[in-house]
Amino acid sequence: MTELLRLEEVQVVFERGWIRKRKGARAVSGVSMVIREGEIFALVGESGCGKTTLGRIALGLLRPTSGRVLYRGKDIWSADGKGLRPTGQMVHQDSYSALNPARTVYQTLAAPLRRYGVPRSKLKEEAEKLLEFVGIMPPKYFLNKYPYHLSGGMRQRLVFARSIIPKPRFIVTDEPVSMIDASLRLSILDLMLKLNCEFKIAFLYITHDLATARYLAQEGKIAVMYLGKIVEEGRMKEVLERPLHPYLRALLSAAPVPDPEIARKKKLLQLKEAEPPSAEAPPSGCGFHPRCPYAEGVCSREEPPLRDFGEGHRGACHLIEVLPPWRLM
Amino acid sequence: MSEALLSVQDLVVEFEVRDGNLRSVDHVSLDVPKETFMGLIGESGCGKTTIVQAILNLMPENGYIRAGRIYFDGTEILSLPPEKLRRIRWEKIAMVFQAAQNSLNPVMRISEHMIDTVLAHRRESRARILERASRLLELVSLDPDRVLVSYPHELSGGMKQRVIIALSLLLEPEMLILDEPTTALDLISQAYLMEMLQEIHHELGITMLMVTHDVSNVAKVAERVAVMYAAKILEVGSTEDVFYRARHPYTAGLINAIPSIVGDLSSKRPIPGLPPSLITPPPGCRFHPRCPLATQICREEEPRMEEVGAGHSVACHHWKKTGEK
Ligand SMILES: Nc1ncnc2c1ncn2[C@@H]1O[C@H](COP(=O)(O)OP(=O)(O)OP(=O)(O)O)[C@@H](O)[C@H]1O
Ligand SMILES: Nc1ncnc2c1ncn2[C@@H]1O[C@H](COP(=O)(O)OP(=O)(O)O)[C@@H](O)[C@H]1O
Numbered sequence A: 001m002t003e004l005l006r007l008e009e010v011q012v013v014f015e016r017g018w019i020r021k022r023k024g025a026r027a028v029s030g031v032s033m034v035i036r037e038g039e040i041f042a043l044v045g046e047s048g049c050g051k052t053t054l055g056r057i058a059l060g061l062l063r064p065t066s067g068r069v070l071y072r073g074k075d076i077w078s079a080d081g082k083g084l085r086p087t088g089q090m091v092h093q094d095s096y097s098a099l100n101p102a103r104t105v106y107q108t109l110a111a112p113l114r115r116y117g118v119p120r121s122k123l124k125e126e127a128e129k130l131l132e133f134v135g136i137m138p139p140k141y142f143l144n145k146y147p148y149h150l151s152g153g154m155r156q157r158l159v160f161a162r163s164i165i166p167k168p169r170f171i172v173t174d175e176p177v178s179m180i181d182a183s184l185r186l187s188i189l190d191l192m193l194k195l196n197c198e199f200k201i202a203f204l205y206i207t208h209d210l211a212t213a214r215y216l217a218q219e220g221k222i223a224v225m226y227l228g229k230i231v232e233e234g235r236m237k238e239v240l241e242r243p244l245h246p247y248l249r250a251l252l253s254a255a256p257v258p259d260p261e262i263a264r265k266k267k268l269l270q271l272k273e274a275e276p277p278s279a280e281a282p283p284s285g286c287g288f289h290p291r292c293p294y295a296e297g298v299c300s301r302e303e304p305p306l307r308d309f310g311e312g313h314r315g316a317c318h319l320i321e322v323l324p325p326w327r328l329m
Numbered sequence B: 001m002s003e004a005l006l007s008v009q010d011l012v013v014e015f016e017v018r019d020g021n022l023r024s025v026d027h028v029s030l031d032v033p034k035e036t037f038m039g040l041i042g043e044s045g046c047g048k049t050t051i052v053q054a055i056l057n058l059m060p061e062n063g064y065i066r067a068g069r070i071y072f073d074g075t076e077i078l079s080l081p082p083e084k085l086r087r088i089r090w091e092k093i094a095m096v097f098q099a100a101q102n103s104l105n106p107v108m109r110i111s112e113h114m115i116d117t118v119l120a121h122r123r124e125s126r127a128r129i130l131e132r133a134s135r136l137l138e139l140v141s142l143d144p145d146r147v148l149v150s151y152p153h154e155l156s157g158g159m160k161q162r163v164i165i166a167l168s169l170l171l172e173p174e175m176l177i178l179d180e181p182t183t184a185l186d187l188i189s190q191a192y193l194m195e196m197l198q199e200i201h202h203e204l205g206i207t208m209l210m211v212t213h214d215v216s217n218v219a220k221v222a223e224r225v226a227v228m229y230a231a232k233i234l235e236v237g238s239t240e241d242v243f244y245r246a247r248h249p250y251t252a253g254l255i256n257a258i259p260s261i262v263g264d265l266s267s268k269r270p271i272p273g274l275p276p277s278l279i280t281p282p283p284g285c286r287f288h289p290r291c292p293l294a295t296q297i298c299r300e301e302e303p304r305m306e307e308v309g310a311g312h313s314v315a316c317h318h319w320k321k322t323g324e325k
């Protein structure tokens, strides 16, 4: 698969304070990653770790404080890359605010269809095709409805329909199913899989939920973020079977499962601190060391690099070689 | 099974809204046996919070309990005079509301919250209250010396939630009701909270009713589970009955729609269709428009709760066929 997007040592520092600007949180700190054409990439981490910020960087919506963003090999923020914007789209959790409440379903789709060269006479037909494709059926019935007539799932489908009009090469979805009823969540993930399969659209799926990440990116990749850094990445299957980093192990041990026997057998990895430190005063060395049950002296002194443990499975922990073997139960 | 500590019988609750009457609890009966950890699951908007509000008769202004009886330890509590009901609330049944973290008063230290809570109900010396508060804070894995002198904003979301739980236990209630206790917490804090609730349940022998939209959340801690859909309870049973031997097509479908970090994903499917409007629910079985087993009778006649095994009840005309492929 050819490379679509490459982030190199990307860093984002938000300034804080109105009057005297102070250096604030490093929301993203030295992240490198590659997304290939047609790949599904899950970016997992807890609140505030920098997922959304990284998603905005990937789309060229936010300029990193330092580091490079390469789209098909070209630096999008360099002088000659100017005007080059990755042809990506963003879908976030709140489908209601993503849609103009005064526009009907038809109007929502017709405006961008026009902009992308569909002749006026074909607009209705094209809009109906799109609706059918994303599972808003029957299309004719919905054309004149307003967003508030639609359920959350339908609205999210409409957002996807609109997002594929520019024929994007990738879509960043930020918690797209967190506001959708549990019984319907898979249908939205299935729609993403369909878009991936039919149009080879690559996805960066941002979530705090490992279970939906696993469902969507079964054949794809996962990166786990903690305090602005990627602490582990690799192929989904491999990473969940053999998690390297103590933080990912803690997440897996904490993830609830819909099966009482497994849930009761699963042991919660006991951390030294239940709560993460604030992003404004990140710990020295490894960001996880104040909570890590395995931490040793080196962990608070030196920042662990992301090291490759074979086939792109990488982890950023000093002690990976000496950690106890992983067992979920 | 031991006798019910809390028994909800034929409860009907409505909200008066612009478009008419929204019946968010429709002839619901539910027993919570003594010293049991019970989970009440259902998707958002199905009426879980309404049940809990009705149990303590704490309905919002436009909400009305239209029918039903609620027994606590054998006493019908809905018909009690307000003063008596107030005593049962908090002293016998404590409650942790949805988004309760925000209910702490920002200008009061945690110690003052503890003292106020007790003094609102009975006379007791500050020293004794604080002693009990310290023990409870330890039980929820907080450091009393640090937390008692803190203001709410000095604590993280997870810590506040644990403070709220300690507060709710101060009056030594027999039952604790928790409405979505883990929302707004990070995954790891959620897991700690659930483990802690389980410990409290074991150590204090307290009866628990935990309400959640997150099906996976009850699998580990609950002994019994009730499943709610569109203002009705459709299935009640042991946690194993509900997760492994679900007899209601909705329960089976819901559990099969929840992805997991372990196990096979290839058989996972969403449930087609949408939950119905509670203002104009479909006739017959409310699940029939989405149900793979629905027949004529399902469209016409409402299924009644039937006992299908020991302590396992289901409201479905075709429960015998559920799970057969
Ligand atoms: N515009 C901004 N100005 C200042 N700080 C910001 C800004 N946007 C984000 N941050 C900070 O950067 C960090 C990362 O935020 P980000 O929104 O990327 O996290 P996230 O992983 O998406 O979290 P969540 O899961 O809660 O959505 C946080 O500490 C946040 O407070
Ligand atoms: N104060 C209220 N006024 C009008 N409708 C309400 C009110 N509270 C809840 N409802 C409605 O009652 C139904 C059940 O709500 P709720 O009990 O909060 O569900 P759950 O807790 O299961 O998410 C929903 O349709 C909701 O919109």
Ligand code: SF4
Pocket (backbone or CB within 6 Å): B248, B249, B250, B285, B286, B287, B288, B289, B291, B292, B293, B294, B295, B298, B303, B315, B316, B317, B318, B319
């Ligand atoms: S009563 Fe009929 S429609 Fe309702 S769940 Fe059972 S089979 Fe399905």
Ligand SMILES: [Mg+2]
Pocket (backbone or CB within 6 Å): A051, A052, A053, A174
């Ligand atoms: Mg975010």
Ligand SMILES: [Mg+2]
Pocket (backbone or CB within 6 Å): B048, B049, B050, B098, B179, B180
């Ligand atoms: Mg609720």
